[in-house]
Amino acid sequence: MTVAGTLRTLLETTLASSAAVLAVLALRGVLRAGFGARIAYAAWSLVPATLLAVLLPAASEEAAPAPVLAFIAEALPRTPASEGGPTLDTAAWWLAAWLMGVVATGLWFAARQRGFSRALGHVRPRDDGMHQAESVAGLPAAVGLWRPRIVVPVDxxxxxxxxxxxxxxxxxxxxxxxxxxxxxxxxALLRCVFWFNPLLHFAARHFRQDQELACDQRVMARHPASRRAYGEAMLKTQLAMQPWPLGCHWNSSHPLKERILMLKHPLPSFRRRLSGSACVLALTLTGGYAAWAAQPNEDAAAQLPAGSIHVKAVLRLNGGEPRTTTFVTEPGASILLTDSADGHEWAVDATVKQGMGNRPDVLVLEASIKRDGQVVAKPRLGVLSGQSGTIRTNSDEHVDGKPEAFELQVTMTAAEAGT
Known part of the structure; x- marks a missing residue:
């Protein structure tokens, strides 16, 4: 994947995950009240589902040798690019900054985890299968990704x-x-990858809260007569100010009052939990499909023979409905686009070339725009492969009191080497 492609994927996954987080934050209270804390916790599956959906290949769109006109509606924003626009060097700097943020956030989490582990002191096994530390802060807790264990305080x-x-x-x-x-x-991994997104860090706190409430309900389902003892155990457990990133512990950031109040609520019936599970499944499937369907389609270009170029042109005349044309061409071959509006015929005679100066990675569109056979503009547009640029012109003629407007958005993608 190219640098520009990586940044574009990062943008798409950020938008998708943010939309999923907002949806869960809006619904978690309703789901908890209607179906129980376990269903509200399960709703967080929408976030990884949307991320996976965005990373899946988009729906295929056949590239035709001749123009195929159709109405379109862009679902995700594109980054305009031109000869004076962002260069590959700029994109590389953005990618490097993102990677540094990923590493820095990961080191921060690792330092917090290591600090907690060192604060435990010597941890010895107990006869009941658990482990006992020399400290009390943050315990009891379940710790360890590869060899998980339950650690209890010294007292x-x-x-x-x-x-x-x-x-x-x-x-x-x-x-x-x-x-x-x-x-x-x-x-924690998602927070490292999307370290620049404050919404995800905010959501992590509520995720852990729903996790603890769901665990409380599972315990009460197995020990329904021990609500009072369970609440007293909560009160006896010290509350740590900052939980470590990779543990499950009683001293979470969830308000203790809400956890104790939840103990007074009757457990949801099996039918309610089943209905809630169906709602969460429908929400996850719908959200995942929406994220997948909103992807810009680039599969056709990825499957082209080496040396060819996939061109997607979106033409809008006088602010009317946009029309898209997708086709395959070779460098130096002539392209002709035609359309009409308000009694005038428009034509775009263009050539696509690869390379501009010392930049072989730039695709260049050299066009001649004609109105009723007369040339009105000869623009030249350069973009990186997979990016889009826009050509706009205005004539002296007026339609309904407004100047005639010509807008052509072009996305050019060179076939990958070896395809």
Whole structure:
């Protein structure tokens, strides 16, 4: 993938993930009230689903040797490019800045995780299968991505009653059984990749809150008569100010009051949870399909023979409906586009070339625009492969009191080497 292609993919995934996060933030309260905390937590699956959908190949669009006219509606913004526009060097600097941000964010998470691990002191195994640390802050907790384990504080046997210890162990076991540690690792990875998106960092806090509420409900489903003891165990557990990125722990950032109040609510019935699961599945499938369908189509160009160029031209006359023409051409071959508006005939006689000066990666469109057979402009447009540029001209003639307007947006993509 080219530098420009990488940045374009990053933009598309950022838009898709942001839309998914906003949808979940808007619906999580409704889902929790109607179907329970476990369903609200499951709704976060919409975020990775939309990201995967964007990364899937777009719907194929056959490239035709002759113009094929059709109405279109762009679903994602394109970056205009011209001879005086962004260069490959600029794109490379943006990519380098993004990579530095990814590394810096990853190091920050690693430092926080390492700081917590070192603060535990010596961790020894217990007879009950759990592990006991020399400290109390942030414990009990489930830790470890590859070899997960439950770590309890040094005063675990003193601070909690026998019933409370059983509930605490069940809570952390539920985190392990449902893969919450790996999901937290995935969230940390997404925050590294999209470090520049504050919405994702904001969503991470609510994701962890829904995770803890869902775990509470799973524990109550297995120990329905232990609500009071469970609440007392919460009160006895110290609340840490900043959770580490890759653990599941009782001292989460979720308000303790809300967790205790949730214990008073009756558990949702199986039918309600089933209905909620169906709603989340429908939401995930719909969101994933919408993200996939909104992708700009570039498959046709990727499958062209080496040396050919895929051209997508969108022509709009006098602010009317846009028309798109897609076709395949060879460097130096002549291209002819024609259309009419308000009684006038327009024609674009153009040639596509590869390379401009010392920039062999630039595709150049040299065009002659004619109105009723008379040349009105001879523009020259240069873009990087896969990017789009726009040509606009205005004539002295007026239609309904406005100057005639000609707009041609062109996206040119060179076939990949070796295809």
């Amino acid at each position: 675990f046997d003193v601070r909690y009653s026998e019933e409370e210890r059983v509930l605490l162990r069940e809570h952390e076991h539920q985190h392990l059984a449902h893969g919450d540690l790996r999901l937290n690792g995935l969230m």
